[in-house]
Amino acid sequence: MTANGTSERKHQAGAFDIRNIIGGLIGVYGVILTLMGLFGDPETEKTGGPNANLWAGLIMLAVGLAFIAWARIRPVVVPEHVDSDDAAS
Numbered sequence: 001m002t003a004n005g006t007s008e009r010k011h012q013a014g015a016f017d018i019r020n021i022i023g024g025l026i027g028v029y030g031v032i033l034t035l036m037g038l039f040g041d042p043e044t045e046k047t048g049g050p051n052a053n054l055w056a057g058l059i060m061l062a063v064g065l066a067f068i069a070w071a072r073i074r075p076v077v078v079p080e081h082v083d084s085d086d087a088a089s
Contacts, residue, residue, distance in 0.1 A: 023067030
């Protein structure tokens with residue numbers, strides 16, 4: 001309950017948080033590149049030795065998971081009510 005006697009619920013952005021969307025997209029591309037690195041032609045002669053698809057995919061998976069973890073650890077809290085003065089400016 002707040003000072004004026006009303007109870008306010010805190011809403012989180014949830015699936016609409018841009019960090020979830022970015023993390024999901026980077027994660028999907030990371031899965032695709034990791035699978036291509038594991039099962040596709042490694043083409044190591046083009047990269048000078050390392051399997052570029054595999055390493056890029058693993059890094060993208062880690063970055064995607066970091067974005068999703070960030071969104072879960074520090075969620076965006078959306079106010080339930082917006083004052084008319086705030087909406088006009």
